Amino acid sequence: MNFGVIGAGQMGGGIAQVAAQSGFDVLVQDVQQAFLDRGRATIEKSLAKLHEKGRLADAPDVVLGRIRFTMELQDFADSDLVVEAIVENEAVKAELFRTLGGIVKPSGILASNTSSIPITALASASGRPERFIGMHFMNPVPLMQLVEVIRGYQTSDETARIVTETAEQMGKTPLPCNDFPGFVSNRILMPMLNEAIQCVMEGVAEPEAIDGIMKLGMNHPMGPLTLADFIGLDTCLSIMEVLHRGLGDDKYRPSPLLRKMVQAGLLGRKSGQGFYTY
């Protein structure tokens, strides 16, 4: 399978890596060489770690050898499946899919790894709504089991079947859902993270105590503020805005502190500072 990935950030890099681990020929695109270099370095580090633990079937070099890096969208003409993992912004994603729809061969499937943006709207932009779907991986992709498979209004049964089988070939567990704001994962997860941020703002407890209470009290692997920093506070804000706008209920209102931190450029782990310093 010719497997395409757009965006070499934390999600795109992880998706490309797992696709290559499964034996697919992978092509990754980003808008600057520096982002491609950073993505490649992250993949190398992750492969080395998995190899050290005996969790890779092939040598890291062999897996890496299946991944090509490019800045040209035209290179995706022959892709069988392209997964988009660029910034969580509907206008930017729609523009990309308008372009990709004119490049990728007609039988190719286009998928978005979006956390919350309506699949049906992106499908319309692509010009091939029956061969468009949400393929939502979890962070960190090499370690997390789930792929949420989101059908848009016009997604065909054939497209859903191919993408489900592909996720299984990647060693993941695909679970289906329909196209509603935030799908299942972020409709349930993100309000909890937002509430934890609101607790910081209201002085209910210090960040370390909030995280500790949720880790020790609920057996969560990471506290909500650590997880928000890990996901990226900009991505968390975008998701809350989609939930608030899409469901029209003030219970999804983004915390003003979350908004302020994003305005200040405190995006969590990826910027070096969020609720914690990295």
Ligand SMILES: CC(=O)CC(=O)SCCNC(=O)CCNC(=O)[C@H](O)C(C)(C)COP(=O)(O)OP(=O)(O)OC[C@H]1O[C@@H](n2cnc3c(N)ncnc32)[C@H](O)[C@@H]1OP(=O)(O)O
């Ligand atoms: C926003 C969205 O749209 C959707 C989302 O993705 S929401 C986010 C979903 N993800 C989560 O909720 C993650 C919650 N956290 C966890 O499940 C766990 O903390 C975790 C799986 C990330 C890590 O597991 P952990 O038990 O805490 O152990 P930890 O010691 O931190 O890491 C385990 C090992 O994996 C390694 N590891 C971490 N990331 C890795 C990666 N990308 N590749 C390879 N190895 C990795 C670590 O280096 C560590 O190795 P050592 O044992 O040698 O130190």
Ligand SMILES: NC(=O)C1=CN([C@@H]2O[C@H](COP(=O)(O)OP(=O)(O)OC[C@H]3O[C@@H](n4cnc5c(N)ncnc54)[C@H](OP(=O)(O)O)[C@@H]3O)[C@@H](O)[C@H]2O)C=CC1
């Ligand atoms: N973070 C998470 O935990 C999860 C995120 N997602 C979703 O995955 C997507 C990517 O998130 P994430 O990897 O965290 O984000 P990152 O910021 O790590 O990566 C996004 C990448 O896409 C690049 N990019 C931005 N605009 C374009 C464009 N027009 N064309 C090509 N590349 C572009 C970015 O470059 P630049 O640096 O210039 O912005 C960056 O390299 C989002 O839709 C997000 O909601 C899904 C599951 C989990």
